[in-house]
Amino acid sequence: MKEKFTDFIKLFKIHSKSYLKTNILFMTFVVTSLINGFLLRALTVKNITAITPIIADIAIILIIGAFGYFIKPKHQFKYFFTWSIVFVLICLINSMYYTNYVSFASASLLKTSLQIVDVSDAVVDNVMKFKDFSYLWQILALIFVNRSLKKKKYFEAVAKIEKGKIRAINTLVVALIVTGLFISTLNSVDISRLTKQWNREYIVMKFGIYTYQMNDLIATIKSQINPLFGYDEKAKEFREYYASEEEATPNEYTDVLKGKNVIVIHAESIQNFLIGLKFNNQEVTPNLNKLSSEGLYFSNFYAQESVGTSSDTEFTFNSSLLPASSGTVFINYWDREYITTPKLLQQLGYYTFSMHGNNCSFWNRNNAHTSIGYNNFYCYTKDYDLDEIIGLGLSDKSFFKQSTSIISGISEQHAQFYGTLIMLSNHTPFTNNGEDITDFDVTMQYQATNEQTGEIETKTASYLDGTKLGSYIKSAHYADEAIGEFIQELDAAGLLENTAIVIYGDHDAKLKKSEYTWYYNYDPTTNSIISEDDPNYVDVDYYAYELNREVPFIIWTKNSSGNKILNKEITEVMGMYDVEPTLGNMLGFTNKYALGNDIFSVDENVVVFPDGNWLTNKMYYSQSKEEGKLLNSNETVSVDYINYYNQIANKYIDISDSIIVYDLIKKVNETKSITDGVENNE
Numbered sequence: 001m002k003e004k005f006t007d008f009i010k011l012f013k014i015h016s017k018s019y020l021k022t023n024i025l026f027m028t029f030v031v032t033s034l035i036n037g038f039l040l041r042a043l044t045v046k047n048i049t050a051i052t053p054i055i056a057d058i059a060i061i062l063i064i065g066a067f068g069y070f071i072k073p074k075h076q077f078k079y080f081f082t083w084s085i086v087f088v089l090i091c092l093i094n095s096m097y098y099t100n101y102v103s104f105a106s107a108s109l110l111k112t113s114l115q116i117v118d119v120s121d122a123v124v125d126n127v128m129k130f131k132d133f134s135y136l137w138q139i140l141a142l143i144f145v146n147r148s149l150k151k152k153k154y155f156e157a158v159a160k161i162e163k164g165k166i167r168a169i170n171t172l173v174v175a176l177i178v179t180g181l182f183i184s185t186l187n188s189v190d191i192s193r194l195t196k197q198w199n200r201e202y203i204v205m206k207f208g209i210y211t212y213q214m215n216d217l218i219a220t221i222k223s224q225i226n227p228l229f230g231y232d233e234k235a236k237e238f239r240e241y242y243a244s245e246e247e248a249t250p251n252e253y254t255d256v257l258k259g260k261n262v263i264v265i266h267a268e269s270i271q272n273f274l275i276g277l278k279f280n281n282q283e284v285t286p287n288l289n290k291l292s293s294e295g296l297y298f299s300n301f302y303a304q305e306s307v308g309t310s311s312d313t314e315f316t317f318n319s320s321l322l323p324a325s326s327g328t329v330f331i332n333y334w335d336r337e338y339i340t341t342p343k344l345l346q347q348l349g350y351y352t353f354s355m356h357g358n359n360c361s362f363w364n365r366n367n368a369h370t371s372i373g374y375n376n377f378y379c380y381t382k383d384y385d386l387d388e389i390i391g392l393g394l395s396d397k398s399f400f401k402q403s404t405s406i407i408s409g410i411s412e413q414h415a416q417f418y419g420t421l422i423m424l425s426n427h428t429p430f431t432n433n434g435e436d437i438t439d440f441d442v443t444m445q446y447q448a449t450n451e452q453t454g455e456i457e458t459k460t461a462s463y464l465d466g467t468k469l470g471s472y473i474k475s476a477h478y479a480d481e482a483i484g485e486f487i488q489e490l491d492a493a494g495l496l497e498n499t500a501i502v503i504y505g506d507h508d509a510k511l512k513k514s515e516y517t518w519y520y521n522y523d524p525t526t527n528s529i530i531s532e533d534d535p536n537y538v539d540v541d542y543y544a545y546e547l548n549r550e551v552p553f554i555i556w557t558k559n560s561s562g563n564k565i566l567n568k569e570i571t572e573v574m575g576m577y578d579v580e581p582t583l584g585n586m587l588g589f590t591n592k593y594a595l596g597n598d599i600f601s602v603d604e605n606v607v608v609f610p611d612g613n614w615l616t617n618k619m620y621y622s623q624s625k626e627e628g629k630l631l632n633s634n635e636t637v638s639v640d641y642i643n644y645y646n647q648i649a650n651k652y653i654d655i656s657d658s659i660i661v662y663d664l665i666k667k668v669n670e671t672k673s674i675t676d677g678v679e680n681n682e
Contacts, residue, residue: 022158023167026065028145029080032138033061033087037209040091043131044098045205053208055182060210062175069168073155077146084142090213091135094204099132103307103611104200104212106326107220199612202624219326234658235668241655242592248585252565253600257586260557261499262345263407263490264317264420265483268310268427270505272299272550274476279464280445284477287484288552291503295556298570298599300617303507303551304577306610310422311363313506313576318342318372320580320594322656323610329660330368336659337666341580342373342418344589351375351414355403356422357384357394374420378406390432396425396482404489411495421486423479428510430468430475440477442470446524461524469515496558504579505551516540516548543620543629546613553579555586573617574599575607593665595652608649616645623649 037057042048068079097105149155190206193199194215203212270285275292277284292299305312308328315329316322318340324333342352353376360366360379369377380386380394384402388395394402403421410417425437444463447456464470483503490496520538521529530537538544553574560566574582577596584590585598597605607615612623618637621628623646630637658664 022161024149024154025076025080025142025145026068028142029065029068029084030058030061032084032141033210034058036087036091036135036138039134040095040209041204043095043134044104045201047205050205052182052185052206053204053211055178055185056206056208056211059175059179059182060208060214062171062178066168066171066175069162069164069171071164073158073162076155077142081139081142081146084138087210088135088138090209092132094209094213095132095135104204104209104216106200106307107213107217199624201611205624231662231667234662235664238655238658238664238668241651248581248590248598248601251585251598251600253582253586253598255586255588256565257500257555257557257583258588259416259498260587261411261416261495262418262583262587263495263499263501264418265486265501265503266310266314266317266420266422267479267483267503267505267552268423268425269430269472269507269509270426270476270479270552271508271548272301272505272552273548274473274480275299275552277473279440279442279473282441284440284473285480287480287487288503288554291483291487291501291556292552292554292569294561294567295501295554296560296566296568296570298553298572298574299550300571300573301504301551301553302549302573302575302607302609302615303505304575304607304609305507308363310506311365311368312610313504314420314422315368315372316576317504317579320577320591320596321659322577322595322608322653324660325610325653325657326661328363330364333660334364334368334371336371336663338372338659339591339593339665340373341583341589341591342375344584344591345416345418345587346373346375348587348589349416351410351417352419353378353410353417354420354422355383355399355406356380357396357399357424358392358422378403390425390437391429392427393424396423396479397485399424400482400486401489404486404493404495407490407495408493423482425482426472426475426479430471430509436471436474437478438474438481440474442473444522444524448525459524461522461527463522463524464519467515467518469511469519472509472511491558499557501554501556502583503552503554503556504576505553508549508551513540513545516545542622542625546622547615547620547631555583570599572599572602573605573607573615575605575615578605578607593659595656606645606648608652610653612646612649612653614645614649621645 034054034057038048038054041050041053047053064083065080068076071079094104097103193202194207200212200216203215207215270288274285275288283289303313304316304322306323306325306328308315308323308330311328311330312323315338319338321338323329327333329336342350346352352374354365354369354374355378356362356365357380360377360381365379366377378384383406384394384399386394388398390396400421407417407419410419431437442464444461445458446461448459449455450457464473487496487501490499517538517540518529520540521534521536523530532539540548555566557566575596577594578599579596580591581594581596581598582600584594585600595608599605604616604618609615614621614623618632618635618641619628619630621642628642
């Protein structure tokens with residue numbers, strides 16, 4: 001028995017040595033592809049100790065590599081080289097995408113990617129990093145190995161002994177065994193998430209980048225044919241979900257703004273931590289500070305955007321649905337029927353319009369805004385004089401000034417109006433051709449002892465000067481000035497007498513954690529970060545970063561200051577999808593298909609993010625990590641509590657996605673008019 005085992009080992013060594021000698025190019029392809037897949041995860045999701053994605057990567061690489069054996073040895077390089085380029089591009093693109101969106105790229109975003117042309121400076125500044133090109137070594141390695149083998153007449157020698165079909169079949173058998181091993185590690189949750197595709201980070205962590213990208217391609221194709229084949233099941237779920245929805249009961253905010261004009265300010269990249277922030281006793285956002293102190297200030301408010309960023313927010317703000325899981329509504333699904341705030345207000349006699357100081361076609365707004373229900377879309381290519389350009393288009397100050405004149409004309413022709421003005425100057429990279437937009441001081445003044453005289457004197461440290469966060473704060477200060485001037489111009493034109501101003505931040509600034517680490521832990525005496533052992537050190541971990549993505553939401557009127565109803569801070573956690581039902585209650589309309597809640601009618605609200613994570617007043621939960629953070633250390637939650645909100649999050653995403661992809665509002669209610677979604681609160 002011992003001799004047989006010894007003979008087997010010797011035979012295995014001989015065959016292994018022979019296999020490796022005659023499969024060098026194939027093994028180079030496998031190993032380099034595997035290393036790049038590992039490198040991608042190490043630089044993004046950082047689960048470097050996980051075994052399952054490595055197994056999944058091996059299976060995919062072997063399956064693809066096996067077909068190379070059907071080609072003669074001297075031509076195999078072309079096959080493996082082509083696939084190496086594909087794999088390198090997968091890693092490079094996803095690395096760049098993750099840097100900007102903390103998510104992974106999708107084939108469904110091919111149309112969306114065309115928007116990058118208009119923000120190329122921001123892409124170079126924000127997305128393209130040196131690490132993103134570290135994957136190119138695979139191509140160079142394959143070229144080097146191929147040239148070395150050609151010099152040694154390797155391919156001619158292999159051609160004499162290689163039986164391509166047999167090696168291809170054997171490799172496929174091994175790949176299937178590896179695939180079976182991988183499948184044995186999966187549970188129902190893993191399979192469900194792979195099918196739904198909306199939690200991309202989890203899929204890459206569990207299945208690897210190559211399986212993710214292949215599955216994404218299938219999901220993208222499936223999304224195009226789903227409306228033809230999956231309608232009945234989704235329509236049934238849709239009807240059942242909304243049949244069980246209860247109507248909201250009136251509260252003290254019902255109709256409080258009814259009949260008023262509404263001007264919405266879409267404040268580009270404004271985050272909530274700016275409110276009240278000072279540098280050397282100078283306020284960063286004095287105008288937003290004033291408006292938030294005089295009106296309704298929702299201080300625990302979160303955007304729920306996905307890859308469509310600003311356009312996703314516009315959609316969710318107006319429809320109370322979540323962004324699309326695949327692609328974006330404005331690019332891929334703009335031609336569906338949605339119940340939106342502009343449409344509902346039109347039924348109440350309002351004229352609705354939108355304004356933007358950028359190209360009319362950017363994010364397909366020229367089509368999408370019509371679909372949302374705006375009567376007119378004013379944009380710089382047809383309605384504005386480009387007298388001052390900052391960044392991507394017309395400066396906010398000029399945009400607001402010119403818009404005031406247009407709104408005055410609208411007010412003369414229409415008794416009531418609802419308008420959205422989309423700001424632009426505070427768009428990343430937060431500079432104008434590399435120069436800061438304002439000279440707002442972001443240094444730090446501190447007291448120190450003069451070593452020579454022993455006297456206490458005031459010194460100045462650079463602090464945020466020259467940093468990305470510093471440029472952002474300067475840019476935000478300019479945006480705040482523009483908002484302040486706009487309010488003054490509206491008042492001077494007599495447009496504030498019967499008007500509510502609604503302001504929201506569309507999404508966070510998408511700055512790196514390192515920027516906030518410097519911001520919270522800066523030591524002016526050493527011009528460096530304090531030690532992590534220091535009791536004052538603030539750890540900007542995953543949860544701190546996510547919670548810091550808060551954006552402001554303010555409802556203000558000229559007479560709201562001192563009003564016990566319209567002048568208060570609302571601390572209940574709130575999401576962008578809660579805006580439409582909240583405003584609807586105040587203005588006198590109801591959208592029966594809203595996913596969000598009137599914030600004044602709920603005991604505990606939940607904000608569901610497009611990746612499946614959710615937030616309540618008690619905790620932030622990450623479905624990809626399968627863990628959460630309690631927001632109050634003295635309060636606990638049960639497993640049932642977590643399971644309940646996981647189910648809610650999954651249901652919201654599924655229902656919203658079905659409405660978008662299958663056009664359910666239109667098709668399920670084919671014989672009904674859109675006014676069936678309106679219930680006037682008389």
